[in-house]
Amino acid sequence: MLTETESATIEALCRQLPQLGRFIANLDGSELLRQWPRELVLRAARTVLDRMREQIASSALTQNDLSFAIDHLEDSVAQEVLRSIQPSLRKVINATGVILQTNLGRAPLSEAAIQRIEQIARGYCNLELDLSTGERGRRDAHVESLILRVLTTRGSQPSGASIAATVVNNCAAATFLALNTLAEGGEVIVSRGELVEIGGGFRIPDILRKSGAILREVGTTNRTRLADYASAITPQTRLILRVHRSNFRMEGFAEQPDFRELIALGRRAAIPVFEDQGTGCVAPLEEFGIHDEANCARDASSGADLISASGDKLMGGPQCGILVGDLTIIERIRANPLARAFRVDKLTLAALEATLLAYFIGKEETIPTIAMLKISPEDLRRRCQALAEGLRGSSFETEIVSTRSLVGGGTTPGATLPSFALALRRPGATECEFTSSLRALDPPVIARVAQARVLLDLRTVAPDEDATLSRVLLQMESRR
Ligand SMILES: *Cc1c(COP(=O)(O)O)cnc(C)c1O
Numbered sequence: 457m458l459t460e461t462e463s464a465t466i467e468a469l470c471r472q473l474p475q476l477g478r479f480i481a482n483l484d485g486s487e488l489l490r491q492w493p494r495e496l497v498l499r500a501a502r503t504v505l506d507r508m509r510e511q512i513a514s515s516a517l518t519q520n521d522l523s524f525a526i527d528h529l530e531d532s533v534a535q536e537v538l539r540s541i542q543p544s545l546r547k548v549i550n551a552t553g554v555i556l557q558t559n560l561g562r563a564p565l566s567e568a569a570i571q572r573i574e575q576i577a578r579g580y581c582n583l584e585l586d587l588s589t590g591e592r593g594r595r596d597a598h599v600e601s602l603i604l605r606v607l608t609t610r611g612s613q614p615s616g617a618s619i620a621a622t623v624v625n626n627c628a629a630a631t632f633l634a635l636n637t638l639a640e641g642g643e644v645i646v647s648r649g650e651l652v653e654i655g656g657g658f659r660i661p662d663i664l665r666k667s668g669a670i671l672r673e674v675g676t677t678n679r680t681r682l683a684d685y686a687s688a689i690t691p692q693t694r695l696i697l698r699v700h701r702s703n704f705r706m707e708g709f710a711e712q713p714d715f716r717e718l719i720a721l722g723r724r725a726a727i728p729v730f731e732d733q734g735t736g737c738v739a740p741l742e743e744f745g746i747h748d749e750a751n752c753a754r755d756a757s758s759g760a761d762l763i764s765a766s767g768d769k770l771m772g773g774p775q776c777g778i779l780v781g782d783l784t785i786i787e788r789i790r791a792n793p794l795a796r797a798f799r800v801d802k803l804t805l806a807a808l809e810a811t812l813l814a815y816f817i818g819k820e821e822t823i824p825t826i827a828m829l830k831i832s833p834e835d836l837r838r839r840c841q842a843l844a845e846g847l848r849g850s851s852f853e854t855e856i857v858s859t860r861s862l863v864g865g866g867t868t869p870g871a872t873l874p875s876f877a878l879a880l881r882r883p884g885a886t887e888c889e890f891t892s893s894l895r896a897l898d899p900p901v902i903a904r905v906a907q908a909r910v911l912l913d914l915r916t917v918a919p920d921e922d923a924t925l926s927r928v929l930l931q932m933e934s935r936r
Pocket residue numbers: 626627628629631654658699700701702732733734735765766767776777865866
């Protein structure tokens with residue numbers, strides 16, 4: 457409770473604040489109102505005055521400060537106008553060491569992909585125009601042959617004519633579209649060990665139900681055999697579905713049939729086999745010390761009737777969902793009215809084409825996701841050291857620690873990459889306060905907390921961002 461004198465003081469201070477309407481009227485003809493719409497300035501002025509009232513009420517603004525603040529009110533309002541029109545979607549520095557962080561936008565694009573987006577965004581393009589005939593074309597035609605060449609060995613063979621590919625907005629849409637096209641009103645056989653939730657609300661049983669298909673679960677959580685699939689086939693069966701366990705691992709007494717066996721079973725029973733592959737991994741991860749991870753290119757070359765994969769996971773491209781499979785199946789998918797609802801835009805296609813081309817010409821290290829997988833711990837240690845040296849003399853306590861980076865984004869569960877991080881401490885600040893002030897920087901810095909320390913794992917920081925990181929950390933210092 458405030459005493460009577462305190463209340464009186466607060467009231468007296470508040471009375472000194474100009475009235476909103478009068479303040480705006482006095483701004484007539486000012487630079488502020490020439491530059492910005494009146495409504496925007498009015499809104500900003502209201503915010504500033506409300507804030508001052510709160511500060512007075514909490515005794516954060518005393519008489520001296522108040523006089524100063526009132527004298528500089530116009531500046532404060534101008535600043536508030538700028539703050540209020542700042543973009544909401546902003547560039548951040550990802551120092552978490554998680555390469556495919558869904559919350560941070562997953563895969564950053566390659567320089568080539570960015571340039572292609574820019575070229576295509578700037579004007580018109582032949583999105584749905586066949587330049588040779590002048591007739592209407594398919595938008596997926598721009599990437600189809602590259603998808604086939606990069607993802608399947610079948611694409612390059614004479615029989616490759618019977619395989620095709622299309623692209624939609626994301627892998628969730630691709631999987632849904634496939635289920636709806638191939639199995640609406642019929643049964644889909646799925647192992648109980650694959651009725652998974654991928655994250656962000658994508659649950660296989662729910663997606664299946666929404667697609668109009670009927671789920672036919674087989675096997676048990678840990679073990680499903682080929683015979684379980686075989687005995688579940690009925691005249692109502694439309695599809696055998698395999699779901700890649702992207703974000704968890706099953707260890708111990710676990711078993712599932714080899715993918716090729718499953719495909720052979722489908723062939724014998726004339727039931728298509730569809731794999732929701734998810735990760736879109738093209739590069740062999742063994743090179744980076746990650747073993748037993750599914751490979752999209754391997755699976756797409758295995759003879760499966762249909763595969764769906766993400767463009768912005770391990771492939772390192774734009775957000776999209778890629779469907780590769782039998783020509784007749786892809787044609788049915790293209791003819792589904794939902795394919796129109798899930799179609800990708802020209803910018804996605806431009807970026808995807810550039811990303812696939814990098815694989816095709818053997819320049820996959822130009823794709824940031826691949827470069828981040830590849831970077832050596834020694835390189836990271838050196839960069840941490842340089843960053844620590846730049847902070848010498850500041851109040852930050854620094855230490856270079858060995859750590860493990862994650863691939864993330866619902867891929868390679870449990871797999872980690874050896875890495876180094878700069879562990880930072882700020883005297884007097886808890887980890888929570890510290891990470892929050894890192895997020896308040898421009899650009900915001902997103903760090904990881906481990907063992908009661910704030911870690912900056914430089915694996916996910918582009919080398920040309922090191923200087924920015926150093927600069928904003930020092931700015932934080934000068935604001936103390
Ligand atoms: C990630 C993933 C999805 C969802 O992909 P989005 O591109 O995020 O829609 C679906 N299935 C599997 C197996 C996945 O790993």
